[in-house]
Amino acid sequence: MKSAKDAHFWQVDHKIKKMAAVRHGVLMRSRDAWEKHSWTREYLGEKPKEGYFVWVREQPDGPLLTCVNIATKNTRQKFRNLLVVEEGLKIELEGFCGNTEGCIKGYHRASGKIIIKKNSSVKYKHVHAWEEESVVEPNYEFLLQENSSLDYVYKTSRTPKSLTVRNKITCLKGAKVKLQILADCKNTRFTTEDEIVLQGEGSSGISRLRLIARKDSDIKACSKIVAKSPSSGHLDCQSLVTDKNSRVTLVPEVVCEDKDAQITHEASIGKVSEEQLNYLRTRGLNEQQAINLITAGFLKV
Amino acid sequence: MQNWLKKMTKSNLLKVTNLHATSHDGKKVLKGVDLEINKGEVIALLGPNGCGKSTLAHVISGNSKYKVDNGKITFKRKVVNSFTPEKRVKIGIALTHQHPPALKGVPLSVFLKIISKKDNDKEEMNIGSELLHREVNLDYSGGEKKISELMQILKLDPKLLILDELDSGLDIKNLKKLVGTIKKELVSKKVAILIITHSGRILDLLKPDMTCVMIDGEIYCKSKDYKKVLKTIDKYGYEKCKRCPFLAS
Ligand SMILES: Nc1ncnc2c1ncn2[C@@H]1O[C@H](COP(=O)(O)OP(=O)(O)OP(=O)(O)O)[C@@H](O)[C@H]1O
Ligand SMILES: [Mg+2]
Numbered sequence: 001m002k003s004a005k006d007a008h009f010w011q012v013d014h015k016i017k018k019m020a021a022v023r024h025g026v027l028m029r030s031r032d033a034w035e036k037h038s039w040t041r042e043y044l045g046e047k048p049k050e051g052y053f054v055w056v057r058e059q060p061d062g063p064l065l066t067c068v069n070i071a072t073k074n075t076r077q078k079f080r081n082l083l084v085v086e087e088g089l090k091i092e093l094e095g096f097c098g099n100t101e102g103c104i105k106g107y108h109r110a111s112g113k114i115i116i117k118k119n120s121s122v123k124y125k126h127v128h129a130w131e132e133e134s135v136v137e138p139n140y141e142f143l144l145q146e147n148s149s150l151d152y153v154y155k156t157s158r159t160p161k162s163l164t165v166r167n168k169i170t171c172l173k174g175a176k177v178k179l180q181i182l183a184d185c186k187n188t189r190f191t192t193e194d195e196i197v198l199q200g201e202g203s204s205g206i207s208r209l210r211l212i213a214r215k216d217s218d219i220k221a222c223s224k225i226v227a228k229s230p231s232s233g234h235l236d237c238q239s240l241v242t243d244k245n246s247r248v249t250l251v252p253e254v255v256c257e258d259k260d261a262q263i264t265h266e267a268s269i270g271k272v273s274e275e276q277l278n279y280l281r282t283r284g285l286n287e288q289q290a291i292n293l294i295t296a297g298f299l300k301v
Numbered sequence: 302m303q304n305w306l307k308k309m310t311k312s313n314l315l316k317v318t319n320l321h322a323t324s325h326d327g328k329k330v331l332k333g334v335d336l337e338i339n340k341g342e343v344i345a346l347l348g349p350n351g352c353g354k355s356t357l358a359h360v361i362s363g364n365s366k367y368k369v370d371n372g373k374i375t376f377k378r379k380v381v382n383s384f385t386p387e388k389r390v391k392i393g394i395a396l397t398h399q400h401p402p403a404l405k406g407v408p409l410s411v412f413l414k415i416i417s418k419k420d421n422d423k424e425e426m427n428i429g430s431e432l433l434h435r436e437v438n439l440d441y442s443g444g445e446k447k448i449s450e451l452m453q454i455l456k457l458d459p460k461l462l463i464l465d466e467l468d469s470g471l472d473i474k475n476l477k478k479l480v481g482t483i484k485k486e487l488v489s490k491k492v493a494i495l496i497i498t499h500s501g502r503i504l505d506l507l508k509p510d511m512t513c514v515m516i517d518g519e520i521y522c523k524s525k526d527y528k529k530v531l532k533t534i535d536k537y538g539y540e541k542c543k544r545c546p547f548l549a550s
Contacts, residue, residue: 275402278364281386282396283416283453293415297406297436 001094007067009052012100013075019052024060028053030080040082043113048080051110056085063092070099070106070134079110087117097138098129098158105133114142114150116175121149127157132187134160141168144175146200153180153301159188159217166193171231173200180208182299185217185246195224198231198261205231211239212295213246224253227261235265240298242272242291312378313337314493315361315394315461320372322360330356330367332518338461341491345504345527348515349539354497355399357515358463362396363389376461393460397450397467399497404437409449412437417456425455425486428478443470451479455486462487463495468503480506501531514542 004010008027010018019027026033033040033053040053054064070077085091099106108130116122130136144150154165169177181192196205207223225233239248254263272294280290315338322331330353338344348354360367361374363386374381381389404412410433424430429448438446447467454462462483468476480503487494488507496503504512504527512527513520514534521543524530534542 273402274366276404278359278366278386279398279402280404282362282364282390282398283412284387284390284418284457285416286385286387293407294404297404300406 001065001067001096004067004069004096007065007096009054009066010069011050011052011067012069013072014050014077022054022060022064023058025057025086026053026055030082033082043082043115044080049078051079051081051112053081054083056083056089056091058086059089060091063094066093066095068095068097068108068110070108071103073103073105074107076107077109079108079112081110081112083112083114085114085116085120085122087119089120091120091122093122093124095124095126096129097127097136099131099134104131106130107135109137109139111139112141114140116142116144116148116150118146118148120145121151123151124153126152126154128154128163129156129158130160130163131158132161135162136160137164137166139166142170142177144169144171144177144203146172147174148172149176151178153182155180155182155299155301156190157184159183159185159190161187162189164191164193168195168197169205170197170199171203171205174202175200176204178206178208180210180301181221182210182301183219184212184214184295184299185219186215188217188219190217190219191222192220193222193224195226196233198225198227198229198233201229201231203229203231205233207233207235207237209237209239209250210299211237211248212298213239213241213243213248214295215243215246217243217246217248219247220249220251222251222253224255225263225265226255226257227263228257230258230260232261233263235263235267237265237267238298239269240272240295241269242295313375314340314342314377316373316375317357317361318373318375320357320360320374321370322356322367322372323370324356325366325368329370330518331360333372334515334518334520336513336520338493338495340460340493341488342511343488343494343496343507343509345496345498345509345512346515346520347498347512347530347534352515352539353518354515355465356518358396358399358465358495358497361389361463362386362394390457390459393458394463395454395457395459395461396463397447397454397465399465399469401438401446401450403439403441405439407437409433409435409437409452413452413456416453418458419456426452426478426482428475444472444475447471448475448479451482455482459487459492461493461495463497464503465497466499467496468498468500473502476502477506483507501527504531514539516542 008020030051317336320334
């Protein structure tokens with residue numbers, strides 16, 4: 001997405017700036033969906049105040065783009081989103097949320113449900129860039145029906161003072177998920193809690209976390225995989241600390257409830273390697289440039 | 302200018318005097334190294350495993366892992382002991398590493414652009430293009446690492462290049478290609494070269510002006526005839542080098 005204007009859905013503060021008609025399905029406010037399609041109430045719960053509903057019913061020809069901004073100080077957004085992808089489709093989503101230039105404070109809460117029906121695959125790139133004083137809490141739940149797949153990347157390049165990210169993913173029979181949380185943290189309290197439930201036989205899940213504590217950050221990452229059937233899962237949690245005033249806590253948790261399941265995990269916290277640093281300096285980069293290059297590489301998808 | 306006057310006024314490109322260095326865990330590795338390299342000169346440095354060749358290369362290029370306890374490193378008449386590695390690169394010191402680390406997430410093509418001191422995007426090498434899209438040194442074979450090292454160094458436009466076992470791990474065809482590039486891009490432009498090696502292969506191709514042998518952190522002999530040095534090492538081994546009957550400098 002090059003600019004917010006390219007988005008299918010674009011909201012600033014509480015105002016919807018754009019809601020494009022989508023050929024391949026339905027895009028509307030989630031409160032309207034709650035009125036119009038009663039079946040959505042099961043997922044949306046109480047009638048939402050703001051948020052969007054996307055119902056993809058046919059194969060789209062390009063990615064679906066959403067953009068949410070806070071431009072006015074102290075705006076409190078409370079999104080409730082629902083995305084439903086019908087069977088046998090292959091879709092790409094890109095979502096961006098962040099303050100607009102000059103606005104450093106806002107509250108953004110978003111809870112979303114994403115239903116991916118049989119044999120569909122979804123690639124979802126979710127990018128956040130929030131300013132200093134903001135408080136941000138995305139909370140997403142994914143249901144992956146039989147043989148569907150999800151490749152979800154959450155990336156935050158600028159962190160607000162408080163950021164809490166929650167993701168819960170349930171995989172039915174044969175469903176596959178790869179979840180990636182990539183965070184470059186500066187002056188922040190960042191909490192991420194993710195849980196993959198391998199409900200159905202033959203399902204699989206990978207959770208990959210790459211977290212950088214760059215400056216005055218307190219990071220806590222709880223990453224969990226629960227295997228309830230013959231399935232496979234892997235947790236891969238790594239953190240780099242480049243600052244002496246930061247703290248990182250990694251809590252990987254693997255739960256196995258089936259003797260034929262296999263779940264593995266690895267977790268590590270380290271500093272930038274001296275060897276790499278020296279190598280880059282013998283190529284003419286100064287220490288800060290070298291650290292920036294190493295950390296950028298570390299956050300690559 | 303008369304020859305003797307030229308000689309007197311000529312200053313070395315690199316001059317290392319009485320260099321003592323310790324690794325970060327306190328091991329004394331260099332114990333009084335003296336070495337001089339002039340512009341355009343090709344010098345070979347031989348020595349048994351662990352004698353300190355790579356350490357010398359790292360200390361010259363400014364690796365902070367080693368502490369210089371004593372001695373001076375002079376480059377282009379400046380004492381560079383306190384220079385950062387990047388500053389040394391800037392003034393023209395470059396090193397191809399014996400064991401270069403991998404840089405995850407950084408494609409070689411991108412890296413070459415980042416480090417390049419040159420304005421043009423010219424490809425100096427006729428090999429290595431298949432490595433460009435791969436992450437730097439990640440899962441490279443031994444020989445591929447050497448090719449990538451040389452590709453990088455050529456972007457730095459050095460005045461002095463230290464090749465730390467560039468030849469090891471390269472098949473003869475690739476070694477010839479790399480040496481061809483070194484001759485064309487560096488030797489012909491009067492770049493000085495310090496070749497650290499265990500084998501005569503690269504020396505046959507690059508014909509050093511001077512060959513030095515390092516043993517236990519000191520340079521014991523210097524000779525213009527690398528073949529003679531290699532033969533002697535072959536016949537008597539390094540152990541006897543210290544008491545070498547033929548090569549006493
Ligand atoms: N950082 C370090 N910590 C501890 N010991 C070190 C360190 N660096 C080098 N050494 C030791 O110093 C000695 C010299 O090492 P160096 O790598 O310079 O040898 P070398 O002459 O290059 O050997 P090779 O021919 O095997 O490459 C070795 O005994 C090595 O183990
Ligand atoms: Mg060595």
